[in-house]
Amino acid sequence: MDAPPDGRLPKGWTRLAALAWLGLLVLAVVAWRERALFMDASFQAFHMLLEERLLIYHYRFCNALSQILPLAAIEAGLPLQAVLFGYSLNVWLLYFGLWLLLHGVLRHERLAWVWLLFLTLISLDSFYFIPPELFQGIGWMLLLWAWVARRPDMAGWRFWLVALVLAATFTFAHSLVPLVFFYCFGWFWLDRRGWRHRRMVALAALVLAVMVAHELWFTDWYDAMKKEEFWRHARQYWPRYHELPANGRFLAKAVKFYYLLPALALLMSAVYAWRRCWLKLAWMWGFGLAFVLLLHIGSPATAYRFYSEANYMPLSVVVALPFVFDGWAAFRQMAQRPRWAWLWPHGTLALLALMLAVRLNAIWHNHDHFVRRLDWMVETVRHARHAWQTNRVLVPKARAPMDLIVMEWSVPYESVLATALIHPDSAGEVFVRRDFERFRKWLEDERQGWFLSEFDQLPADTLPDRYIRLGHWPFRLVE
Known part of the structure; x- marks a missing residue:
């Protein structure tokens, strides 16, 4: 029942993931009105009705993929209910399609699990906030890492063409996504000796070059406004960043709403301490805390729970990536002892099932x-x-x-x-x-x-x- 780090998992894992996606589909179908008429989605739905074309804002081109079904419904002359239902369903199909690419095409089940955990681990209001390009960008970023795992030699023009397209897609999706890419880069660099070569550095340089190009030629008024606010707050609170009001609010939210995030962080801290993986432990906590500080400088008050939650979502990757690789490996190792034999695979699968059930239930109860x-x-x-x-x-x-x-x-x-x-x-x-x-x-x-x-x-x-x-x-x- 064991599996190498990137190998096939027991079939129960795929069945559980399929049930989770079915649960997300049911929620997307039942809550189609509430998802399509919340914040940015309502603005974009209104303008799709008005302009009858794909809508791209702030050079976030990937968002066009979320508008195919509603625009098709408009073109077919279907009623408004069908347009908005199609919008909610379209976003689910996009996310599920990314999972199929990770799981079925590139055959990287663990990164497919990172994607599913990203969408569920702390999601509450975020499930109803359907247009965020940040979420889409994380999916495309994980696809790039699955592509690297598929071709770790990183040789040939085809590899680099796909890498360029994916890097441009997730970099233009949201400015936070490249930061998560570099977190994954650091984690894989520590984890895999075979990936420590010049082409891996070249991949990081490619993403950095796309970031620079985006900054120089594709920054519009919205991004410029956000950057100006960030630097204004950075000067205002320097050097007293520990006094940012958002810090205490985040801790309260982490306990009340995002409880699985600190739970997994503490679990992986114990795993890394047990296995003496001090660099990975420092990288996970160092990046996670720096990321939170970055968000809080940008928005010291975090006045809107749903908006701060959407920006906190990448923290799910920070803990899910170690969990699905090193956490599961640790459980498998512990299961070699007779008294812990239940831990792998059945105990781990039961833990995953419990986590998903709890989060899907939380999303549903937030529907009201x-x-x-x-x-x-x-x-x-x-x-x-x-x-x-x-x-x-x-x-x-x-x-x-x-x-x-x-x-x-x-x-x-x-x-x-x-x-x-x-x-x-x-x-x-x-x-x-x-x-x-x-x-x-x-x-x-x-x-x-x-x-x-x-x-x-x-x-x-x-x-x-x-x-x-x-x-x-x-x-x-x-x-």
């Missing part, structure tokens, strides 16, 4: 929050129709249930699509903002109905009539 936030928007528009004979509502941020709606900028897109799901004529908008002075000229226009948001000010007549019919009703302010 996302249902209630959309229900609040639908009910707000319904109340406006009955009380004020309009379908457009201005809600001051101080009056809005911010713990429910999370971030206000996306509410116009979420509300108009959530109400349009009932019927195109039922479409209405909820606009939440601290004040509305910036939008006075549109609000005072009584002849033309408008769709208003931070990023779009569109005449209602320009919206796709097949899906959204806002009409020319005025906005009413909630006092």
Whole structure:
């Protein structure tokens, strides 16, 4: 039942992974509305309906692969329900497709497990946050390492062409992904003597060159803004980084929400101490703590749980990579003793099954929050129709249930699509903002109905009539 580090695992591992993917599919199908109408997904779904084309933002080209089914539904003239359902399903298919490439094509079952654990280990709100290119980028990055394991000599132009395409894909996906690549680079360098050669260094240089090219020629306003915020906070808190408010909040979240992350970190610390792998222990903790510090400098307050969680997700790779290689090897070694014979493979498989069951259950129980936030928007528009004979509502941020709606900028897109799901004529908008002075000229226009948001000010007549019919009703302010 044993397996070499990159060899085939017992069939039970594949069956368990298949059950986990089936569970994720069921969740994606049941929660299609809540996933497709949360934050960036609602913005992109709205603009797909409006523009009927692939949408690429901030040069994150990989995101086009998540839009195939919703655009096909739009092209086929299917109802809004099919478009949004297709969006939720498309993201699951993309993630599952990456797993099939890792597991079935490149035959690296352990890296396929790293990918599955990345998607489940601490995911809570992140399951409902479907467009993040960061998640996609991690998958493409793991594919590169599976490609290296497939051809460890790293020879030939085909190897380097594939490596270049994958490096460009994950580097352009999100600026954090190359950092995780270099964590994996350091871990494999410590783990495998056969990989310590000049071509391995050349691979790191290739990724670094793509990073430089991205920085020089493909940095837009959003990335520039984030970098400016990072350096401003770095100067503000220097050298008192231990006083960053996010530090204490992260520890609280790690215990309450992300408990499997510290649990695996402590487990692997014990394994590395037992096996005297001090360099690997230092690398895992050193990189993990440095990564957290980097995130906290960029966002000292971490005001939004879902947003900080999405950025913490790469920490799953930091602990999952050692776990599936060295952790399982340690369990297999311990199982050689009669009293520990149960530990491999059955005990390890049971541990994995328990971890996945716990996390899928947590994701499901978090579903109610996302249902209630959309229900609040639908009910707000319904109340406006009955009380004020309009379908457009201005809600001051101080009056809005911010713990429910999370971030206000996306509410116009979420509300108009959530109400349009009932019927195109039922479409209405909820606009939440601290004040509305910036939008006075549109609000005072009584002849033309408008769709208003931070990023779009569109005449209602320009919206796709097949899906959204806002009409020319005025906005009413909630006092």
